[in-house]
Amino acid sequence: AQKITQTQPGMFVQEKEAVTLDCTYDTSDQSYGLFWYKQPSSGEMIFLIYQGSYDEQNATEGRYSLNFQKARKSANLVISASQLGDSAMYFCAMRGPGDNFNKFYFGSGTKLNVKP
Amino acid sequence: EAGVAQSPRYKIIEKRQSVAFWCNPISGHATLYWYQQILGQGPKLLIQFQNNGVVDDSQLPKDRFSAERLKGVDSTLKIQPAKLEDSAVYLCASSLMVGQGEQYFGPGTRLTVT
Numbered sequence: 617a618q619k620i621t622q623t624q625p626g627m628f629v630q631e632k633e634a635v636t637l638d639c640t641y642d643t644s645d646q647s648y649g650l651f652w653y654k655q656p657s658s659g660e661m662i663f664l665i666y667q668g669s670y671d672e673q674n675a676t677e678g679r680y681s682l683n684f685q686k687a688r689k690s691a692n693l694v695i696s697a698s699q700l701g702d703s704a705m706y707f708c709a710m711r712g713p714g715d716n717f718n719k720f721y722f723g724s725g726t727k728l729n730v731k732p
Numbered sequence: 733e734a735g736v737a738q739s740p741r742y743k744i745i746e747k748r749q750s751v752a753f754w755c756n757p758i759s760g761h762a763t764l765y766w767y768q769q770i771l772g773q774g775p776k777l778l779i780q781f782q783n784n785g786v787v788d789d790s791q792l793p794k795d796r797f798s799a800e801r802l803k804g805v806d807s808t809l810k811i812q813p814a815k816l817e818d819s820a821v822y823l824c825a826s827s828l829m830v831g832q833g834e835q836y837f838g839p840g841t842r843l844t845v846t
Binding site for chain 2: 620653659660662666707709719723724725
């Protein structure tokens with residue numbers, strides 16, 4: 617069963633503007649973790665941000681923030697003040713849930729293009 | 733701190749040949765993962781080790797894929813014999829412990845099977 621859904625195959629954003637990348641997940645468990653990774657054309661996956669299912673505050677890391685809406689089962693990534701170097705694939709991932717705490721499930725990714 | 737190391741970075745082989753990939757995780761990371769990423773898709777977990785024991789290999793095609801982590805540090809993933817559909821990037825990742833923290837990924841090995 618699909619655990620992570622990213623419905624935007626590709627996105628364009630103007631440099632210096634903010635952009636939101638969507639991610640929804642599927643679980644009935646209460647304990648899980650949500651991650652966002654960036655994958656530039658070089659291929660390496662770079663960890664961006666983490667949100668635990670019990671965290672009450674939305675996670676933030678510099679220009680990245682995670683808009684966590686538990687009831688909607690969404691974990692959207694917001695990138696503020698986009699830069700040309702943000703052009704890459706972005707993957708949402710979930711660890712868990714429940715007894716499957718050692719499993720990671722990745723979405724299909726969103727390709728972000730930042731225009732000058 | 734050194735990151736996750738993988739080699740080779742690129743490999744081209746013919747179908748039915750064998751190939752091996754090597755991964756050295758971040759020092760002190762007990763958990764090691766091998767993923768297969770087919771072009772245009774997200775990574776798919778093949779196998780996960782905790783120290784030198786297998787935690788999960790439910791998605792590893794065991795008729796042709798094998799992996800080991802004998803001393804609980806570096807790991808080798810082997811494909812024998814390779815098929816055309818094995819063309820993908822093979823990513824290795826590590827984390828401190830099972831179920832804790834984020835995973836750190838290596839640069840990957842891009843395999844092309846012709």
